[in-house]
Amino acid sequence: MPVKILTEHINVPGINTFEVYRKMGGYTAVEKALKTMTPDEIVEEVKKSGVRGRGGAGFPMGMKWSFLAKPEGVPRYLVCNADESEPGTFKDHYLMKNNPHLLIEGMIVSSFALGANKSFIYVRGELMYVIHILEKAIAEAKAAGLLGKNILGSGYDLELVVQPGGGAYICGEETALLESLEGKRGNPRNKPPFPAVKGLYQCPTVVNNVESIANTPWIVNNGGEAYAALGVGRSTGTKLISVSGHVNKPGVYEIPLGITVEDFIYADEWCGGIRPGHHLKAVVAGGSSVPILPANLILTLANGDKRLMTYESLSDGGFATGTMLGSGGFIVMDETTCIVRNTLTFARFYHHESCGQCSPCREGTGWMDKVLDRIEHGKGNMRDIDLLVDVAKKIEGNTICPLGDAAAWPVSAAIRHFRHEFEWHVTHPLEATKPGAVYRGEMELV
Amino acid sequence: MTETTNTVAFTPERLAKAQEIIARYPDGKQKSALLPLLHLAQEQYGWVSPEVMDYVASLLSILPIEVYEVASFYTMFHLDPVGTHVIEYCRTGPCCLMGGEDAYGYLKSKLGINTGETTPDGKFTLKEVECLAACGWGPVFQIREKYYMNLTNEKIDEIIDELSKD
Numbered sequence: 001m002p003v004k005i006l007t008e009h010i011n012v013p014g015i016n017t018f019e020v021y022r023k024m025g026g027y028t029a030v031e032k033a034l035k036t037m038t039p040d041e042i043v044e045e046v047k048k049s050g051v052r053g054r055g056g057a058g059f060p061m062g063m064k065w066s067f068l069a070k071p072e073g074v075p076r077y078l079v080c081n082a083d084e085s086e087p088g089t090f091k092d093h094y095l096m097k098n099n100p101h102l103l104i105e106g107m108i109v110s111s112f113a114l115g116a117n118k119s120f121i122y123v124r125g126e127l128m129y130v131i132h133i134l135e136k137a138i139a140e141a142k143a144a145g146l147l148g149k150n151i152l153g154s155g156y157d158l159e160l161v162v163q164p165g166g167g168a169y170i171c172g173e174e175t176a177l178l179e180s181l182e183g184k185r186g187n188p189r190n191k192p193p194f195p196a197v198k199g200l201y202q203c204p205t206v207v208n209n210v211e212s213i214a215n216t217p218w219i220v221n222n223g224g225e226a227y228a229a230l231g232v233g234r235s236t237g238t239k240l241i242s243v244s245g246h247v248n249k250p251g252v253y254e255i256p257l258g259i260t261v262e263d264f265i266y267a268d269e270w271c272g273g274i275r276p277g278h279h280l281k282a283v284v285a286g287g288s289s290v291p292i293l294p295a296n297l298i299l300t301l302a303n304g305d306k307r308l309m310t311y312e313s314l315s316d317g318g319f320a321t322g323t324m325l326g327s328g329g330f331i332v333m334d335e336t337t338c339i340v341r342n343t344l345t346f347a348r349f350y351h352h353e354s355c356g357q358c359s360p361c362r363e364g365t366g367w368m369d370k371v372l373d374r375i376e377h378g379k380g381n382m383r384d385i386d387l388l389v390d391v392a393k394k395i396e397g398n399t400i401c402p403l404g405d406a407a408a409w410p411v412s413a414a415i416r417h418f419r420h421e422f423e424w425h426v427t428h429p430l431e432a433t434k435p436g437a438v439y440r441g442e443m444e445l446v
Numbered sequence: 447m448t449e450t451t452n453t454v455a456f457t458p459e460r461l462a463k464a465q466e467i468i469a470r471y472p473d474g475k476q477k478s479a480l481l482p483l484l485h486l487a488q489e490q491y492g493w494v495s496p497e498v499m500d501y502v503a504s505l506l507s508i509l510p511i512e513v514y515e516v517a518s519f520y521t522m523f524h525l526d527p528v529g530t531h532v533i534e535y536c537r538t539g540p541c542c543l544m545g546g547e548d549a550y551g552y553l554k555s556k557l558g559i560n561t562g563e564t565t566p567d568g569k570f571t572l573k574e575v576e577c578l579a580a581c582g583w584g585p586v587f588q589i590r591e592k593y594y595m596n597l598t599n600e601k602i603d604e605i606i607d608e609l610s611k612d
Contacts (some may be wrong), residue, residue, distance in 0.1 A: 025461075075472070084579045085576075085577060085579060086537070086539045086577070087539055087540055087576075087577040087581065088540050088577075088581050089579065089581070090579045090580050090581050090582060090583075092579075093579045093580065118472070120509050124579065125481070125485060125520070125522045126522065126575075126578055126579070126588060127579070128485070129591045129592070129593070132591075159470075161470045161471075163478070163481070163482065164481055164482055164485055165481065165520070166481050166484065166485075166516075166519070166520025166521070166523060167521035167522035167523075167575070168519065168520050168521065169519050169576065169577075175611040177548070180481065181478060182475070182477060182478055183477035183478045183479065183480035183481065183506075183508075183512075183516065184516060185515055185516055185519040186520075187521065201472065201475055242581060242582060243582055244544065244581035244582045244584065245539040245540060245543045245544070246543065246544065250544075250581075250582035250583070251582050252582065288538075288539060288577075329581070329583070331539065331543070333543060336551050337543060341542070342543070345537065345538055345539040346538075346539055348537075349538050349539070349576050349577065352576055353576060393536050416484045443591075
């Protein structure tokens with residue numbers, strides 16, 4: 001059985017309570033960290049582990065921690081990004097609702113390592129029920145002396161605050177999240193200064209994803225080297241993958257980084273294959289913003305090798321034939337899926353979620369939504385397809401935050417790999433606009 | 447039903463909760479309590495009227511405009527009156543792949559209303575929202591804090607019939 005770092009006990013009845021979590025070995029990392037380690041030693045272990053940001057960017061977590069400025073007499077903050085909103089992604093939701101204490105424990109050791117005495121968990125507002133679960137867990141941990149003043153007699157104080165968002169995808173971007181946490185509109189900030197220097201309340205701040213932080217207790221207990229021994233190359237450890245779409249077993253899986261995509265989709269241990277009677281058509285591997293790949297390219301690299309579930313293998317070939325691991329939002333589509341329609345729902349999403357601050361994103365996402373809507377409804381022309389590519393190109397790289405890129409990539413990738421479907425909508429509007437219509441021409445299925 | 451907002455004030459329990467929330471933040475940073483307080487206000491009134499926003503501003507000693515600009519940015523806050531049960535259904539790709547469009551079509555025909563509308567008896571309001579982070583359990587909608595997942599026509603019947611009894 002592969003090692004489970006985050007989900008080993010997730011199905012143990014009552015694991016959401018302090019008592020059971022403790023019985024299963026929970027909070028031993030807090031004891032070890034506060035009683036036997038210095039903050040710098042913990043940072044060192046996290047660096048050695050090679051764990052990369054699990055929210056989507058994949059930036060090495062230990063390096064991010066080491067950038068934190070430490071001016072005398074200025075508070076530092078740790079903020080957990082639990083604003084999970086990237087379409088296709090629901091792993092943090094799953095982890096927090098089932099095993100809230102794992103995140104709390106991670107927040108304690110991480111806050112200690114960074115020298116933060118007040119830390120925040122920013123949860124998307126729609127997950128209010130999860131906020132209640134976390135608040136209950138925090139109260140239990142506090143009652144046990146693991147939060148508050150002088151934790152375990154170490155002299156270290158920590159308060160945890162759970163903050164609700166208000167329904168805005170953009171707040172998953174770390175500087176927008178900090179604006180929101182300060183009670184403002186979620187408009188991303190210009191960088192530099194980076195949050196590590198000027199973050200929450202203009203103080204040095206680290207923002208980390210839920211899954212990233214949840215890895216830290218295991219790293220403290222077992223050491224960074226043990227973590228780095230799992231996985232392949234620079235893709236160390238395990239990764240939570242949220243699976244949706246046309247597989248037999250959608251859900252959240254903790255995989256060892258390095259298994260083949262083919263295994264992940266077809267093995268009974270994971271997705272269990274495509275639903276009966278259907279065939280794989282395409283996959284969006286890392287949340288809606290990463291490039292969609294047709295079946296043959298998601299399973300196989302250009303050189304014929306099998307593609308692996310790692311940061312490097314998924315991005316092999318660049319955007320021409322590759323994609324990204326992103327947040328691990330793995331959306332699987334069979335032959336009943338109309339790529340034009342699916343791309344339209346993504347474009348509509350980004351149009352709705354653009355904060356409106358940068359013109360290329362504010363205007364461009366609207367254009368893409370409208371033009372795609374026109375094509376989907378049989379009113380497009382051939383020039384519209386090139387227009388979409390052109391608009392996507394003009395958004396990409398021209399905005400303060402990555403939402404612009406996130407909006408552009410799914411559109412340009414869909415046209416790159418499935419242009420014939422867009423053309424069919426233009427040339428066969430009557431057929432293409434029938435309910436459930438899908439192009440059945442040159443379609444490569446697996 | 448939505449309460450009228452002639453004299454706006456939190457109930458004593460909610461006022462105590464609001465004060466506890468405001469005290470969570472460092473001195474001088476009480477504006478951080480804005481989103482939590484707007485949620486608390488919406489829980490009490492069903493929506494956030496200009497009077498409610500003014501009241502929240504007064505609790506935080508900030509300008510009303512600072513509340514208006516925030517409340518209008520975040521889609522969870524209803525700036526107009528809504529029905530007793532606001533059904534917010536996810537319209538994003540993964541839910542659509544799981545049969546969302548058919549399920550929501552059934553929901554609309556069952557309630558006899560379109561997105562953005564409220565049933566004549568004031569019981570149900572229908573809203574389209576973007577991804578609710580429950581993609582593997584789609585189609586999904588949310589009513590207040592509760593998630594309803596893996597929706598089928600039969601499940602929708604059960605949920606609506608149950609809520610119609612109130």
